[in-house]
Amino acid sequence: MSKKVALIFNGVWSQYTFAKAPKYKDIFELIYVYDITLEQLLNYDALIIPFQSNQKAIVEKKDAILAFLAQGKKIFMEGDAAEELFGAKWEDRPVNNYWWVANPDNPPIAVTDYSHPVYNGLKPRHACWHTHGAYTKVPKGAQVIQQTPEGAIITWQYEGLGGVVLATTLDPIVEHGIQQITHLDNYTDKLVFWLCGVKPEGKFEFVKEDFGIDIAPISEFYATDSAN
Amino acid sequence: MLKAAVISNNVEGIEHMFTTNNKIAYTLLEITSIFDPDFTGYDLLVVPNGSDNIALYRIREKILQFLNQGKVLFCFDGWYTNWVPGNKWIMNTDYKTIDIRYHLVNDKHKLFEGIDFDKFNFTHGISGWWACGYIETSQPQDVLMADTWNRPIIVIDEHSTEGLMVLTASGPMADLLFGTNSEGQTSWDEIGRFYQKLIDFVTTRALVKI
Secondary structure, X not given: XXXXXXXXXXXXXXXXXXXXXXXXXOOEEEEEHHHOOHHHHOXXXXXXXXXXXXXXXXXXXXXXXXXHHHOOOEEEEEOOOOHHHHOOEEEOOOOOXXXXXXXXXXXXXXXXXXXXXXXXXXXXXXXXXXXXXXXXXXXXXXXXXXXXXXXXXXEEEEOOOOOEEEEEOOOXXXXXXXXXXXXXXXXXXXXXXXXHOOOXXXXXXXXXXXXXXXXXXXXXXXXXXOOO | OEEEEEEEOOOOOHHHHOOOOOOEEEEEEEOOOOOXXXXXXXXXXXXXXXXXXXXXXXXXXXXXXXXXXXXXXEEOOOOOEOOOOOEEEEOOOOOOHHHOOOEEOOOOOXXXXXXXXXXXXXXXXXXXXXXXXXXXXXXHHHEEEEOOOOOEEEEEEOOOOOOEEEEEOOOOOOOOOOOOOOOOOOHHHHHHHHHHHHHHHHHHHHHHHO
């Protein structure tokens, strides 16, 4: 099976652990942010811009990303975001990781549109774990999907650039790679199906040989599932 | 005053995590497509959580040279590439986070003296310090902290190179004391205090070497 989704990658370990997990490694291709080209992106159905990205480097690749989107493709963007990319303004907020212990009846997200295909069928707990900031401005015509109790925008979708952009300050990809929240298969697997029509199977695991790897040059990194 | 180079991957918030103070002067070295930093004049290299381990692998010889000049590396990241001499970080989820309890193994420099160890074990009543996996080290005598299953979580490696390496199994640290904001009195303050002890330790070590 050829890989369906490009995951923009700036060398961060949680992005790597997600994409290398046997459950997902046949679906995702890590694309080093400095190497992005439109020709390369067009090999994939969809693109993910994960949390902890190098936003400055991503903005430098804006033309390729927008041209990819204009081909009717899907982009999922999590965590923080540069305003220059889609015109949405992201702001930092304190991260509340412990609401489910300290105040379980008051989650950081109060409103969710469960009619969206990614959210349809999710339980509230699976649609909200913690947020990394909020959007104070989204593109005109964007559909708001999730909001905080105060009305700040957490998740939105925009279809005005030829394809579909789904953006959220949740972090299902990076947090799944960290594996300290055990229910993220629910969100992530629905997201993957929405992005590329593939339903991931199996349990999230790591392969020890994927760690302590030697890579040189970078082109070998893309072609190698594990080394050393 | 110590001079530290901090690897910056331009991730959100990095500019607030290491700000110059009366103990240490920080310089952020920003990763670019061609990353070839000059470590001349620095005493300490800091690799925060969220760094680019592809770029770091590419400059591994330069890092080794830096260490072999007797200098210091702090690595608080998950280094899945093989750039840290004598040590590998292995991601692993064989055990549940809820069962994690850390313990000291060999605190020969008394780095945890006066530190509330429970703050590493629990944050807001949730177990774990966001360290993930464990370190496979060639220097078992240098393990400072291990987890429930005796897997190294913090290593103070004084033997693999001519320098000193302070390594955490991706456990984040920064030069931050929250104190007065909403995160006050949390575990992060205690981790921040531990970081200050690391800085004091490195400063004393540098003075002894002079």
